[in-house]
Amino acid sequence: xxxxxxxxxxxxxxxxxxxERLRAEVLAEYKYECQxxxxxxxxxxANTVHHVRHVKRYPELALSKTYTDGQGYEQQNLVPLxxxxxxxxxxxxxxxxxxxxxxxxx
Numbered sequence: 001x002x003x004x005x006x007x008x009x010x011x012x013x014x015x016x017x018x019x020e021r022l023r024a025e026v027l028a029e030y031k032y033e034c035q036x037x038x039x040x041x042x043x044x045x046a047n048t049v050h051h052v053r054h055v056k057r058y059p060e061l062a063l064s065k066t067y068t069d070g071q072g073y074e075q076q077n078l079v080p081l082x083x084x085x086x087x088x089x090x091x092x093x094x095x096x097x098x099x100x101x102x103x104x105x106x
Contacts, residue, residue: 005059013055013062022063023049026078034082036089046080050089053077 005013013019026049037044052075053061061067067077081089 005055005062010055018063022065022078026065027080030080033080034085035079036081036085044082044085046082048081048083048086050079050081050086051077052079 027046030046032046034042034044034046051058051062053067055062058067061077065076065078066074069075
């Protein structure tokens, strides 16, 4: 079982039985609802569990549902998100907004 993810082991970690079990548990606890969409008043099915404390930077928290912040408060580390919210959380694959059409661009 992987308890502390080493550099270059991300793929193995996300395929491990420990992560798969924890992921399923977190999704079920939150009833498969995207927590970012829910906070905005929408219902979207969550299909991803996001690490608030990213695995690359905090490998010791890879299998932790919570973490303690700098003020001693316990915070959620694993949050169910839909694909779009997960991409947004990581600033991945965001479509570039087209520049407005101006006289110069026309």
